[in-house]
Each structure stands twice: as structure tokens, then as C-alpha cells.
Amino acid sequence: MNEETKVCPIIANHIKVALVGQPNVGKSMLINSVSNAHLHVGNFSGVTVDKTEVLFDYKEYHFTVVDLPGTYAFTDYTIEERVTRDYLCAEDYDIIINVVDSTNLEKNLQLTAELFTMSKKMVIALNMSDEADKEGIEINAEYMSELLNIACVKVSAAQKTGIEELIDTVVEVHEKPKVDPKLVFSEPVEEEIQKIVSYLKKHKYEAKNSYRNIAINLLKENRKTYEKLHDDPIWIELQPILIEASKHIELHHDTDDIKEAFAEEYASFNRGIVAEVVKVTKQEKEKKTITERIDSVLIHPIYGIPIFLFLMWGLFQLTFVLGAVPMEWIDGFFGWFGDAIGATITNEDIRSLVVDGLIAGVGAVVLFTPNIIILFIGIALLESTGYMSRVAFLLDGFFHKFGLHGQSFIPLVTGFGCSIPAYMSARILKNDRDRLLTLFIISFMSCGARLPVYVLFAGAFFSESIAGNVLFAIYITGAMLGLIAAKVLKMTAFKGVDEPFVMEMPKYRLPSFKLVWHTVVSKTLMYLKKAGTFIAGATILIWFLSNYPHNMELEKKYAVKIEQAQTADEKAKLTNEFASKNLQQSYLGRIGAFSEPLFRPIGLDWKMAVALETGLAAKEVIVSTLGVLYALGENVDETSYSLKDAISKNISFASAVAFIVIIMVYLPCFAASVVFTREAGGVKYFFYLLAFTSITAYTLAFLAYHITLLLGY
Numbered sequence: 199m200n201e202e203t204k205v206c207p208i209i210a211n212h213i214k215v216a217l218v219g220q221p222n223v224g225k226s227m228l229i230n231s232v233s234n235a236h237l238h239v240g241n242f243s244g245v246t247v248d249k250t251e252v253l254f255d256y257k258e259y260h261f262t263v264v265d266l267p268g269t270y271a272f273t274d275y276t277i278e279e280r281v282t283r284d285y286l287c288a289e290d291y292d293i294i295i296n297v298v299d300s301t302n303l304e305k306n307l308q309l310t311a312e313l314f315t316m317s318k319k320m321v322i323a324l325n326m327s328d329e330a331d332k333e334g335i336e337i338n339a340e341y342m343s344e345l346l347n348i349a350c351v352k353v354s355a356a357q358k359t360g361i362e363e364l365i366d367t368v369v370e371v372h373e374k375p376k377v378d379p380k381l382v383f384s385e386p387v388e389e390e391i392q393k394i395v396s397y398l399k400k401h402k403y404e405a406k407n408s409y410r411n412i413a414i415n416l417l418k419e420n421r422k423t424y425e426k427l428h429d430d431p432i433w434i435e436l437q438p439i440l441i442e443a444s445k446h447i448e449l450h451h452d453t454d455d456i457k458e459a460f461a462e463e464y465a466s467f468n469r470g471i472v473a474e475v476v477k478v479t480k481q482e483k484e485k486k487t488i489t490e491r492i493d494s495v496l497i498h499p500i501y502g503i504p505i506f507l508f509l510m511w512g513l514f515q516l517t518f519v520l521g522a523v524p525m526e527w528i529d530g531f532f533g534w535f536g537d538a539i540g541a542t543i544t545n546e547d548i549r550s551l552v553v554d555g556l557i558a559g560v561g562a563v564v565l566f567t568p569n570i571i572i573l574f575i576g577i578a579l580l581e582s583t584g585y586m587s588r589v590a591f592l593l594d595g596f597f598h599k600f601g602l603h604g605q606s607f608i609p610l611v612t613g614f615g616c617s618i619p620a621y622m623s624a625r626i627l628k629n630d631r632d633r634l635l636t637l638f639i640i641s642f643m644s645c646g647a648r649l650p651v652y653v654l655f656a657g658a659f660f661s662e663s664i665a666g667n668v669l670f671a672i673y674i675t676g677a678m679l680g681l682i683a684a685k686v687l688k689m690t691a692f693k694g695v696d697e698p699f700v701m702e703m704p705k706y707r708l709p710s711f712k713l714v715w716h717t718v719v720s721k722t723l724m725y726l727k728k729a730g731t732f733i734a735g736a737t738i739l740i741w742f743l744s745n746y747p748h749n750m751e752l753e754k755k756y757a758v759k760i761e762q763a764q765t766a767d768e769k770a771k772l773t774n775e776f777a778s779k780n781l782q783q784s785y786l787g788r789i790g791a792f793s794e795p796l797f798r799p800i801g802l803d804w805k806m807a808v809a810l811e812t813g814l815a816a817k818e819v820i821v822s823t824l825g826v827l828y829a830l831g832e833n834v835d836e837t838s839y840s841l842k843d844a845i846s847k848n849i850s851f852a853s854a855v856a857f858i859v860i861i862m863v864y865l866p867c868f869a870a871s872v873v874f875t876r877e878a879g880g881v882k883y884f885f886y887l888l889a890f891t892s893i894t895a896y897t898l899a900f901l902a903y904h905i906t907l908l909l910g911y
Contacts, residue, residue, distance in 0.1 A: 212260045213372050216286060216318075219297035220309055221268030222584070224325045226250070227710050228297055228355040229263050232365075256365050264291065272312040277630060286316060287422055293319040293372050295364070300330035300337055300352070303476060307468040314379040315414050317407040319371050320348050323364055327352040334479045342475040347380045356710070378408055383463045386450040390417060390443035397439060401432050416440055417447065418460050492706055496585070502592050510611050513576040521568035528568070532561030551741060564726070570619055571722055573612065577623060578717045582709035600681045601688025602639070603632040610636070610680070613643030614673070617870035620645075621877045635684060635692050637878050641866045641891055642680030644673055647817035651861050654821055655854050658842040676862045683894065691886075740815045743786040752779060786812070800860075800899045801853035810860060816867045851911045856903035863895035 219225045229252045252263040266285055267278030286294070296313055298306035303324075313320060324330075324337055339350045349367050353360035383391070394413035398405075405412055415423040417440070427433050444456050451459040496505060536553040543549035580586045586608070594604030605627050613620035620640045627633040644652070652672050656665040756776035763769040781787050790808035797807045805824070813820040825841050845854070865871060865888055875884040 211258050212262070213293065213368065214291040215261065215263040215368065216289075216291045216294050217263050217265045217297065218282065218286070218294055218309070218313065219268060219325075220270050220299070220306055223268070223297045223299045223306065224355045225265055225268065225297045226716075228323065228325060228353065228361075229265055230710065230716060231355045231358045231361055232263075257369070259369060261365075263295075269309065271309060277633075286313075286318075291318075293321065293368060295321050295323055295368065297323045297325050300324045300326045301333055301335060303337065304468050304472045307471060308464055311381060311464045311467055314348075314381045315407075315411045315418075317376075317411050319376050320379070321364070321368050321371055322346070322348055322350040324350055324352045325355055327360065328354040328357050336477045336479055338475045338477070342471065345380060345471060345474060347377055356707070378410065381414075382467060384450070384466065387417070387447055387463055390446055393439060393443065394436075397432075397436060403430075403432060417443060417456065419456060488706065493588070497588050497592060502588075506589060506592055509580075510607075513573070516572055516576065521572055524568040528561070528564055532557060532564070536561075547745070550745065551738065556738065567722065567726065569616065571718060573619055574718045574722060575714065577608065577612075578714045579709050582707070582714060584706045600684045601692065602636060602681075602684050603627055603629070606632065606636040606639070609640055610643055610677075613640040613645060616647070617641065617643075617645050617866045618873050621870065621873045624877060631692050634878060634883070635687055637874060637883075638687060638887060638890060639680045639684045640874075641870075641887070642676050642683060642863060644676045644862060645817065645866070645870075647867065648861055650818060650821050651813075652858065654824075654842065655845065655858055658846040658849075659851055659854055672858065672862065679863065679898070687890075740786070740812055740819065743789070744781055744784050744812075746785060747783075749780065749783050752776070752783070781808075799903075800856045800896065801850060801903045802857060806849070806853070806857055810857075810864070813861070814865060814868060814871075816869075817861070820861070852903050852906035855906045855911075856899040859899045859902045860895045863891055863898060865891045 217225050217229060229250070232252060232254055250265040252261070252265065254261050254263075264285070266282045269279040269282045271279070272283055273279050294313060294316065296310050298310060310322065322342075324339060324342075327337070330337065337352065339352050342350045349371055351360055351364045351367050353364050355361075382388070391410060391413045394416060395409040398409045398412065403409070403412075407415075412423060412427075416427070416436075427436065447459050448454055448456060451462055453459055496502060498505075536557045539557065540549050540553040543552060577586075580589075586605075589604060589607065592604065593607045597604050597606055606624075609620045609624040609627075612623050617640055620643070621637060624633050624636050624640070627636055649669075652669055653665075656668045656672075660668050753776075756772060756779075760769050760772045760776070763772055782791075786808055787804075789811060790804040793807050793811070794802075794804040797803070797810075802810075809820045809823045812823045821841075824845070849857070866874070871884060871887070874887060875881055878884070878887075
């Protein structure tokens with residue numbers, strides 16, 4: 199397919215399809231099974247929800263298929279549901295393909311029945327027909343098509359059967375005039391629908407939708423339908439009719455909630471359809487299914503959580519053990535590349551900007567790509583097999599005590615590796631409030647970039663025999679503080695009655711490698727696109743603040759001293775001393791001196807304040823900043839004995855405790871903060887996070903510092 203074809207121009211032979219279905223019905227696998235298809239991945243306008251479009255040619259037609267987020271019903275409870283509803287109601291498309299799970303038809307028809315009121319051409323794809331056959335479930339697709347007046351086609355995305363027939367049916371339905379589906383309700387509801395239809399006919403109301411669909415939407419209290427009719431003169435007479443109709447239907451269903459009444463109506467309709475078209479030829483009720491046998495182990499009340507923790511531990515180990523080798527290669531490449539480019543630039547400032555700013559900044563992001571890929575592969579495999587839903591079931595009870603959802607565990611665990619993919623993986627949480635709360639708590643999970651700082655201070659103040667236990671205590675303490683913070687936020691900023699959340703237990707399935715590949719590639723590219731430019735920019739900013747303004751007098755003074763030095767050690771000492779004084783009079787040093795009074799109550803001097811401020815760009819920078827500030831040079835790391843010795847001599851134990859507490863809690867790096875802002879949905883959330891983490895970190899550091907002093911340390 200050439201580039202012009204990919205654009206899919208709006209011509210007579212162009213068909214735009216909205217792919218709709220409940221979660222776990224195999225929509226993504228279905229469109230991935232279309233041969234010669236080109237996938238375009240982006241975001242729906244204004245939200246972070248993935249938008250996948252599939253472009254392909256079939257016979258003389260150009261197809262654009264938009265894979266809409268899975269939704270259980272036509273509501274706006276979650277971001278995904280809101281995106282799907284808004285797209286179906288407001289966007290321009292030609293036909294709906296409603297994908298349903300053939301092994302769970304009655305539940306899936308809930309959404310199908312609601313789609314009938316969209317007044318759009320529609321085809322039903324009875325997916326997973328191969329699994330239905332194995333379970334002895336026979337669906338009479340032809341009879342179902344007659345009953346619903348909607349074309350129904352059996353397909354299997356996994357086996358790639360029925361795909362061509364489905365596309366042929368879509369073309370056929372697209373070419374024919376639209377017909378209304380047969381959606382039949384109980385006698386009282388049909389009576390009220392007819393009254394409204396008669397009234398609209400009498401007043402010759404002009405509308406694109408059918409009078410019957412308008413009547414159903416009015417009775418269901420559809421907001422958009424109400425808004426459209428509210429300003430019309432007929433509304434004055436129509437409103438009393440609707441009030442009486444609602445009372446009649448509610449009385450019939452013995453409820454005061456019209457939505458509940460229609461839920462019962464849809465359920466009755468769906469049961470009727472299933473009774474007519476579904477025949478179970480093989481029932482082995484006494485014999486457990488494979489899914490039930492696996493679940494008896496994986497979601498066992500005693501063994502379930504340990505098994506899950508082991509799997510996550512294994513994924514975590516693979517992420518950083520397997521990723522270590524390519525990380526060394528990438529690190530070596532960027533080091534070589536920086537040296538090679540730097541050797542061609544004579545101007546010292548430009549050389550420093552390019553090598554220490556641009557190349558080092560981009561390298562810092564690309565360095566984590568192997569970890570990201572491994573992590574995304576693991577999570578994609580857990581999701582596609584159906585195990586991720588079990589995770590929510592296992593952990594929901596424990597996390598609920600702290601105001602978190604069970605699925606929050608995945609992004610929180612991911613946060614121990616890197617906050618950027620952790621923020622991105624919070625998308626698995628469907629509810630806005632649960633997702634936002636989780637996003638705020640991720641910063642309490644110590645990412646890998648903070649580990650060098652912990653190792654440095656643990657080695658400076660504790661013996662090697664107990665330093666490992668200190669590290670473990672730091673990580674556990676951070677996680678516990680996160681849970682406590684979640685409880686506080688739930689009782690304040692996110693207070694309110696918990697909304698109901700549907701947790702589905704899909705059947706276990708072998709993962710689709712094509713789908714996993716697509717997921718990993720798209721998410722990795724999004725990671726590089728979102729994070730790379732920002733951390734590079736932050737590195738350049740830190741470089742500028744730490745190198746300017748130039749103090750020519752200081753430079754000349756130390757240049758003479760270094761030139762007159764007799765030994766290499768003396769020259770190194772003078773060079774480091776110059777770097778320290780030069781940094782002190784730079785913009786960054788001035789900021790540190792200005793902010794020192796704020797940090798003095800928690801035992802931190804201007805040098806430690808500057809280290810914390812540079813850590814806002816990237817936590818790894820803190821160690822090298824401390825090395826420069828204590829006149830040891832930039833080329834130091836957490837294992838440098840001279841730096842450990844300098845810290846143990848110049849920083850009190852109480853100040854070190856306060857410093858570590860701030861590192862544990864305060865704002866994540868610049869790149870992660872930007873990704874957080876994108877995922878949360880606006881700049882205002884960044885300022886909320888800044889205020890929350892800063893106040894919490896300062897308060898806890900103040901308490902830790904003074905309690906440590908009271909204990910005599």
C-alpha cells in the first residue's frame with residue numbers, strides 16, 4: 199500500500215468503520231487479523247486514551263477502522279466509556295461493527311441493544327466462534343440476523359476465520375439503505391414509545407434519527423436528545439407526556455429509577471434472543487473448565503497473592519537483569535558518541551552544551567529503553583492472557599482499605615523501576631478518581647534513579663553488613679508512606695462514596711504475539727516521544743544554570759594556580775576546588791544560597807539544597823552534584839569512598855536522615871513530571887502534585903530531623 203492509500207481519502211469507495219464492543223471481546227485481535235492492514239496509533243483528542251486506526255484496501259474499497267475503547271454500556275463512568283460514547287454520538291463514520299463474545303452472548307448483547315438506538319448501519323461480529331464450538335455452544339447466526347434485522351457473522355480473530363465474510367457483509371450493508379433493528383420492549387414501554395412517536399409524527403418533527411429511536415432515548419433520559427429537543431416549541435407539550443410515560447414504566451417495574459427499568463428491559467430482550475438462537479449441545483457441569491482449574495490455584499485465597507507477588511518479582515528482575523546488558527551497550531555508545539562529537543568542537547561552551555546537554559540528555563532516556571520494552575512485554579502478556587483481571591480481584595480488598603483500587607498495584611510496582619512507565623501504566627485503571635489517586639501515589643515508590651543516592655548515604659553512615667537492610671527499610675518505608683498518603687488523599691481531596699466497579703474474569707487465552715508486538719512498539723515509541731525531549735531540555739537547563747554567569751577573574755586565578763601546581767594530585771584538587779567555587783557563584787549556586795534559609799530548619803545547607811534542586815531534572819544528577827560541591831569532581835558515583843567520607847564528615851546523621859526522607863517523597867524528575875501532567879489531564883494537576891509532595895516531604899523531613907536529634911544522633 200502506498201502512502202496516498204494510507205491517507206484513505208474521503209471518496210465514494212471509502213468506508214469508515216467504528217469498531218465497538220465490551221472489554222475482552224477480542225476487538226484489537228480482530229483488526230490485527232486483517233491481512234495487509236496498516237496500524238496508526240495516537241490519542242483521542244483531549245485525552246490520553248489510545249486511538250488505533252486500521253487502514254486497508256479490500257476489493258475496490260478503502261477501509262478506515264477506528265478501534266474504540268471497550269465499554270460495558272453506553273455510559274460516561276470511565277474515560278474509555280466517555281470517549282466511545284462521544285465518538286459514536288458526534289463523529290462522522292459510516293457503519294458500526296459490534297464485536298461480541300460468542301461464549302458470553304447474553305452479557306455482550308447489553309451494549310448491542312443500546313447501540314440499536316444510534317440510527318447507524320451496523321453489523322454484529324460473533325467473535326470467538328471457535329471457543330464457542332469447543333464449549334458446545336451453537337449460535338444460529340442466520341436466525342439471529344432475522345430476529346434483530348441486523349447482519350450477524352461468525353468470526354474467530356484467533357483462527358482468522360470468517361474475516362473475509364465479515365468485510366463482505368460490511369460492504370453489503372454499507373451499499374444498502376439503512377434498516378431499523380428490531381428492538382422490542384414490554385407492552386407498557388412499547389405503549390409509551392408509540393405515544394411519543396405519534397406526537398412527533400403529528401408535529402412533523404425533523405430529525406436524522408428515527409422517531410422510535412428518539413422516543414427510546416427520551417425515555418432513557420439521554421442528555422443529548424433532551425438538549426436537542428429542549429429549545430424546540432414542541433417541548434412544552436412533550437414534557438408532560440414524558441413525565442407520565444416515566445411514571446408508567448417505573449410503576450410497571452416497581453422502581454423509581456427509569457435507568458434501572460430499562461436495564462431490566464434490555465436484560466429481558468437479551469434473554470429472549472439468546473433463548474431463540476443459542477443451543478448448548480454439550481454440558482459438563484460437573485467437570486471443571488480449564489479456566490476454573492487454573493483459577494483454583496492463581497486466585498486461591500491463601501496462595502493467590504504470593505503467586506502474584508512472585509510473578510511480579512520475576513518480571514521486575516527480568517526488567518533490570520536482562521536490561522542491564524543492552525543498557526551497558528547504549529551507555530557505552532553515547533559515551534563514545536559524545537567524545538567523538540566533542541573532539542570536533544573547539545569552543546568549550548558549545549562543546550559542553552552539545553556533549554553534556556543534548557547527547558547526555560538523549561542518552562539518559564534511551565538508556566532505559568530496554569527496561570521499558572521488557573516491562574511492557576511482561577504487562578502485555580499478563581493482560582492478553584486474562585490474568586490481569588485476577589490481579590484486581592486478589593488485591594482489591596487490601597488496597598481498598600487505603601482508598602486504592604486493586605489494579606493500582608501494577609503502576610505502583612512499576613514505579614520502583616521508573617516513574618515514567620508507571621504513570622503510563624496507570625491507564626489500566628478505568629475510573630478517573632482511582633487513576634488520579636494512583637498517579638499521586640506513584641512518586642512515593644522509589645524509582646531506580648534514587649538508588650545511587652540511597653547507596654551513597656547508606657554506605658556513608660552504616661557498615662556494609664547492615665547497609666543492605668537499610669536500603670530495604672528505605673524502600674519499604676516509602677511504600678508504606680505511599681499507602682498512608684493514599685488514605686489521607688482519599689479522606690480529603692478524593693473523598694466521596696466509592697463508585698461501583700465491574701471486574702470481569704475473562705477466560706484464559708494464549709496471547710496474540712502480533713497484538714503484544716503492536717502494544718510494545720506503540721508504547722515504547724510513546725515513551726521515547728514523551729520523555730526524551732523533556733529530559734534533554736532539562737539537562738540543557740541545568741547545564742546553563744550551573745555554568746553561567748562566567749566569573750572570568752576566578753577562572754584566571756585558578757588557571758594560574760593549576761598551571762603552577764607541581765603534582766597531578768595537586769592539580770586535581772585545585773580543579774575540583776575551582777569547580778565547587780564556580781558552581782557556588784553560578785545561577786544554580788545563587789538559587790541554593792537563596793533557598794538555604796528554607797532548608798535550614800531541617801538541617802540542610804545550601805549544598806544539599808542545590809543537590810535537591812538539580813535532582814528535579816534527574817535524580818541521578820544528585821550524586822555528581824554532591825561530588826562537585828564537595829570539591830571531589832563530577833566523575834564520582836555512589837561507591838566513591840572519598841565522597842562517602844566527605845559526606846560522613848560534613849553532614850550530620852540527622853541531616854542525612856532528613857535528606858533521604860525528602861529524596862523518598864519529593865517531586866519526581868522533570869521528565870516524569872511532564873508525563874504525569876499529560877496522564878493526569880492538565881497542568882493544574884502538576885501544581886497539585888508539586889504542592890502535595892513538597893509539603894509532605896518537608897513535614898516528614900522536619901519530623902525525622904528533630905526526632906533523630908532527640909534520640910541523640
